[in-house]
Amino acid sequence: MPLLKDAVPLMKEPHPPPQAPLPWILPSLFAAFNVVLLVVFSGLFFAFPCRWLAQNGEWAFPLVTGLLCVLTIFSLVSLNFSDPGILHQGSNEQGPMMVQVVWVNHRAFRLQWCQKCCFHRPPRTYHCPWCNICVEDFDHHCKWVNNCIGHRNFRFFMLLVLSLFLYSGAMLVTCLIFLVRTTHLPFTMDKAIAILVAVPAVGFLVPLFLLLLIQAKSVSAAERSYEGKPPTWKKFGLGVHCSNGDWDDGWLRRTPALIPGGRMNSCRMKEVLPRGGAPCHPPQALFLQVLLAS
Numbered sequence: 001m002p003l004l005k006d007a008v009p010l011m012k013e014p015h016p017p018p019q020a021p022l023p024w025i026l027p028s029l030f031a032a033f034n035v036v037l038l039v040v041f042s043g044l045f046f047a048f049p050c051r052w053l054a055q056n057g058e059w060a061f062p063l064v065t066g067l068l069c070v071l072t073i074f075s076l077v078s079l080n081f082s083d084p085g086i087l088h089q090g091s092n093e094q095g096p097m098m099v100q101v102v103w104v105n106h107r108a109f110r111l112q113w114c115q116k117c118c119f120h121r122p123p124r125t126y127h128c129p130w131c132n133i134c135v136e137d138f139d140h141h142c143k144w145v146n147n148c149i150g151h152r153n154f155r156f157f158m159l160l161v162l163s164l165f166l167y168s169g170a171m172l173v174t175c176l177i178f179l180v181r182t183t184h185l186p187f188t189m190d191k192a193i194a195i196l197v198a199v200p201a202v203g204f205l206v207p208l209f210l211l212l213l214i215q216a217k218s219v220s221a222a223e224r225s226y227e228g229k230p231p232t233w234k235k236f237g238l239g240v241h242c243s244n245g246d247w248d249d250g251w252l253r254r255t256p257a258l259i260p261g262g263r264m265n266s267c268r269m270k271e272v273l274p275r276g277g278a279p280c281h282p283p284q285a286l287f288l289q290v291l292l293a294s
Helices: 002-007 025-047 049-055 060-081 154-181 189-220
Strands: 101-104 107-110 112-114 119-121 126-128 133-135 140-142 147-149 252-256 266-271
Touching: 025 049, 025 060, 025 154, 025 189, 049 060, 049 154, 049 189, 060 147, 060 154, 154 189
Parallel strands: none
Antiparallel strands: 101 107, 107 266, 112 119, 126 133, 140 147, 252 266
């Protein structure tokens, strides 16, 4: 059967050189330090300028900043210990020589083989080199919390960025109001702590605002952060042997998501097309048929 002959001869992908495992203690200490830093600055804020405002009858500032503080700490701790969407390791029984393709809108897209986890990665799944895991709907690895951001904890990440932005703004406004109300008073420890808290609050507002804009743009465009990086298909030797004898590198094309419910509206996959423009048709046994939900 000439059809089988055209689909079998895949070139063996070169194995990358073994990499030493990254030390886990330093990223974990950095993430714990961020939590402690947030708790310490919050404690100083509520113990000095916020206490003075509450003692003078202005309870609105402690109530609003207190709710934002609880929301920020909750989202930060939840993001630290959340599952980003880890896919369990497969086995060598599948093998990188087998081609698995999904059908989307009558087009064939090849699934990439993960040499570390030993399985064909679903669309938008990426292997994180820091965590050494494959994450479904991977966005990026956040070093501030030492965790990947993926399909299952992306909402916690957006909640953390939004709550931290609002909390920093509320702290800055409260400290400024406190300094304005106490201009007639001598310089005390309360004023020193207010300035100490207001300076990092200003420093966090600008990057958090830019991060919110970037994430809002990515969500509206149904994209992920790592998809904006330069393509590295040729680096990993991706492609498929087509019936006309060409080894095609293909290109990225945006298509509707395969699995509904919590995912974005599109995913980036590699389309299996020869240079002549007609799609390849390996045997149906080597294809993974995926039914699209309407």
